[in-house]
Amino acid sequence: MRKIVIVIGLLFSVGLGINSSAEDKTHRVDEGSHHKMHFVEDSRISLGLSPAMKQHQLANMRAHVEAVQSIIGLLSEGGFDKASDIAYSKLGLTEEMKKMCNSFENETFKNLGLAFHKSGDALGETLKTKDMTKSLRALQTTMTYCVQCHATFRQ
Numbered sequence: 001m002r003k004i005v006i007v008i009g010l011l012f013s014v015g016l017g018i019n020s021s022a023e024d025k026t027h028r029v030d031e032g033s034h035h036k037m038h039f040v041e042d043s044r045i046s047l048g049l050s051p052a053m054k055q056h057q058l059a060n061m062r063a064h065v066e067a068v069q070s071i072i073g074l075l076s077e078g079g080f081d082k083a084s085d086i087a088y089s090k091l092g093l094t095e096e097m098k099k100m101c102n103s104f105e106n107e108t109f110k111n112l113g114l115a116f117h118k119s120g121d122a123l124g125e126t127l128k129t130k131d132m133t134k135s136l137r138a139l140q141t142t143m144t145y146c147v148q149c150h151a152t153f154r155q
């Protein structure tokens with residue numbers, strides 16, 4: 001009888017031991033995913049846009065990436081004049097883009113947007129020279145704004 005009690009007691013404590021180490025593990029896993037959550041957290045500045053503004057902005061952005069694609073394609077064929085037109089009309093500081101940029105409350109974002117579109121006009125100007133190296137450099141300058149803004153801001 002005594003032996004049985006000891007065996008049961010032993011099993012019980014082993015059982016507890018397993019349980020607590022399992023809890024430890026769960027805890028550790030939880031902590032791990034917590035750290036991961038911190039890691040993937042989007043720490044960029046939010047613009048706090050309305051749903052309608054979000055869609056409008058994304059549509060604009062898709063037009064920007066399409067313009068860059070067209071410009072690169074035209075450059076590969078020596079189509080500098082057409083590429084220049086696209087730079088002015090799709091990336092440049094048109095009245096529409098000026099209005100759009102000025103509608104943002106965040107001053108840094110607004111200024112970055114305006115500087116970006118000015119660089120689009122400068123790209124249009126450079127493309128007219130039909131100088132490939134200068135044109136690629138100007139396109140790179142414009143794309144630096146894409147990269148910089150995306151690294152800093154989110155919707």
Ligand code: HEC
Pocket residue numbers: 058059061062064065068109112113116142143145146147149150153154155
């Ligand atoms: C002044 C800031 C700014 C500049 C400059 C800018 N963007 Fe964006 N773009 C944004 C923001 C903000 C978003 C939304 C990102 C988010 O919320 O994750 C975005 C999103 C996008 C998207 C995603 C569109 C979608 O439908 O999901 C693309 C593509 C994009 N930008 C392309 C470009 C390209 C190409 C350029 C440069 C030629 C550019 N952007 C310049 C601010 C900018």
